[in-house]
Amino acid sequence: MKPEIAIIGAGYVGIPLAYTFAEAGRPVVLVDVNGERVEELNRGVSAIKDVPSERLAPLVERGLVRATSEYGAIRDVEAILVALPTPLSPQREPDLSIIRAAAAELAEVLQRDQLVVLESTTYPGTTREVLLPILETSGLTVGESFFLAYSPERVDPGREDFTTKTTPKVVGGVTDACTSRAVDLYERAGIDVHPVSSPEASELTKLLENIFRSVNIALVNELAQLCDRMGIDVWEVVEAAATKPFGFMSFRPGPGLGGHCIPIDPFYLTWKAREFDFYTEFIELAGKVNENMPYFCRSLISQALNHGKERSLKGSKVLVLGVAYKADIDDVRESPALKLIELLRNAGSDVAYHDPHVAELPEHGLASVALEPHAYDCVAIVTAHSSIDYEDLVERAELVVDLRNATGRNGARNGKVWKL
Ligand SMILES: NC(=O)c1ccc[n+]([C@@H]2O[C@H](COP(=O)([O-])OP(=O)(O)OC[C@H]3O[C@@H](n4cnc5c(N)ncnc54)[C@H](O)[C@@H]3O)[C@@H](O)[C@H]2O)c1
Numbered sequence: 001m002k003p004e005i006a007i008i009g010a011g012y013v014g015i016p017l018a019y020t021f022a023e024a025g026r027p028v029v030l031v032d033v034n035g036e037r038v039e040e041l042n043r044g045v046s047a048i049k050d051v052p053s054e055r056l057a058p059l060v061e062r063g064l065v066r067a068t069s070e071y072g073a074i075r076d077v078e079a080i081l082v083a084l085p086t087p088l089s090p091q092r093e094p095d096l097s098i099i100r101a102a103a104a105e106l107a108e109v110l111q112r113d114q115l116v117v118l119e120s121t122t123y124p125g126t127t128r129e130v131l132l133p134i135l136e137t138s139g140l141t142v143g144e145s146f147f148l149a150y151s152p153e154r155v156d157p158g159r160e161d162f163t164t165k166t167t168p169k170v171v172g173g174v175t176d177a178c179t180s181r182a183v184d185l186y187e188r189a190g191i192d193v194h195p196v197s198s199p200e201a202s203e204l205t206k207l208l209e210n211i212f213r214s215v216n217i218a219l220v221n222e223l224a225q226l227c228d229r230m231g232i233d234v235w236e237v238v239e240a241a242a243t244k245p246f247g248f249m250s251f252r253p254g255p256g257l258g259g260h261c262i263p264i265d266p267f268y269l270t271w272k273a274r275e276f277d278f279y280t281e282f283i284e285l286a287g288k289v290n291e292n293m294p295y296f297c298r299s300l301i302s303q304a305l306n307h308g309k310e311r312s313l314k315g316s317k318v319l320v321l322g323v324a325y326k327a328d329i330d331d332v333r334e335s336p337a338l339k340l341i342e343l344l345r346n347a348g349s350d351v352a353y354h355d356p357h358v359a360e361l362p363e364h365g366l367a368s369v370a371l372e373p374h375a376y377d378c379v380a381i382v383t384a385h386s387s388i389d390y391e392d393l394v395e396r397a398e399l400v401v402d403l404r405n406a407t408g409r410n411g412a413r414n415g416k417v418w419k420l
Pocket residue numbers: 008009010011012013014031032033034037083084085086098101102119120121122153154155156157260261
């Protein structure tokens with residue numbers, strides 16, 4: 001089947017997108033530099049849990065989804081969606097090198113009338129200032145002989161109530177014609193679309209959504225630290241506040257931010273704002289509070305060991321329970337558990353981890369061990385996967401530090417369970 005849509009980047013965003021279009025009957029080709037990923041996709045195997053192989057394979061068999069490493073495969077498609085990583089450099093500045101490299105390859109094969117939509121999260125101005133000039137080296141003119149828009153992907157991996165298909169798309173084109181082409185593309189796949197006046201408005205919308213989360217998580221994380229001093233259960237307070245049916249939205253404290261989005265994306269705006277002599281103070285402050293959480297959690301574990309077992313971090317055996325950045329997923333990118341492991345090791349603890357979703361952490365030289373809580377001085381619940389029986393865990397462990405309220409109300413500081 002001839003592909004109608006190309007998706008560049010077959011990752012957490014690209015694969016669910018491909019699935020959504022293919023399910024709507026639109027043949028898709030995924031373009032990815034990772035040869036292994038391409039090969040497994042063509043066998044109907046999905047590396048992304050949100051699109052299990054059982055659902056992908058029939059679409060591959062019917063020719064509705066295929067993958068390749070060749071950019072030439074996009075010559076005949078109607079639309080090209082770019083879902084590539086947008087990381088930060090070691091100096092915490094936007095690193096668009098992957099987007100730039102892909103755009104240069106794209107410009108070589110871009111055809112008349114094709115629509116290009118950038119879906120990667122980025123700062124306002126990327127589509128017009130970075131992508132457009134590279135694509136115009138093709139000799140084509142935007143809004144006339146090719147079309148360019150920005151539409152952020154808003155998928156939340158692991159979530160079942162809202163998926164790529166059921167989450168509305170915000171779309172902003174470089175010209176009005178670009179916007180209507182992009183609106184039409186998504187609507188034909190059965191997705192609700194909210195058009196905005198420019199790619200910049202669309203780019204900033206995505207950042208606002210992520211900054212909103214980062215700032216509110218920082219607020220409860222700060223409160224959690226105050227509650228620790230005041231001897232108040234922060235979880236009880238958040239739960240109680242959430243009974244207000246209006247004007248309050250519940251965010252939960254935790255060991256820090258994780259994932260490819262919330263810890264990174266806000267700093268794309270911080271960087272761009274400086275060009276306008278502007279300092280995004282909420283973003284910086286939230287980053288500071290959230291980045292301190294693994295340190296705070298290490299001190300909590302230290303306190304628990306002191307009081308609970310008359311032991312120090314140095315020489316204690318600590319089991320980190322859950323290393324994925326959130327419950328019931330296998331993604332460890334930017335996971336606060338990784339930072340906590342490093343901090344505990346720096347303090348001289350002997351650290352092991354158990355995670356039913358993450359078999360190994362090669363960069364830390366660790367593999368998931370069997371869950372034998374009694375074999376450790378302390379078990380730290382860092383990610384609360386739902387498959388774990390926490391009551392049984394508390395029963396079998398000598399000391400538990402619960403950073404996620406997984407042990408619930410019974411997990412009060414009774415000497416055995418210490419909660420954030
Ligand atoms: N993961 C999420 O939850 C999420 C949600 C919304 C938005 N986003 C944004 O979407 C974008 C993509 O994120 P992701 O999580 O899907 O990334 P990912 O790392 O899961 O996938 C990216 C894929 O791109 C491939 N790739 C790298 N360079 C390439 C190139 N030059 N040509 C072709 N393929 C190349 C990689 O091999 C990888 O398979 C990012 O900007 C991210 O911020 C992510």
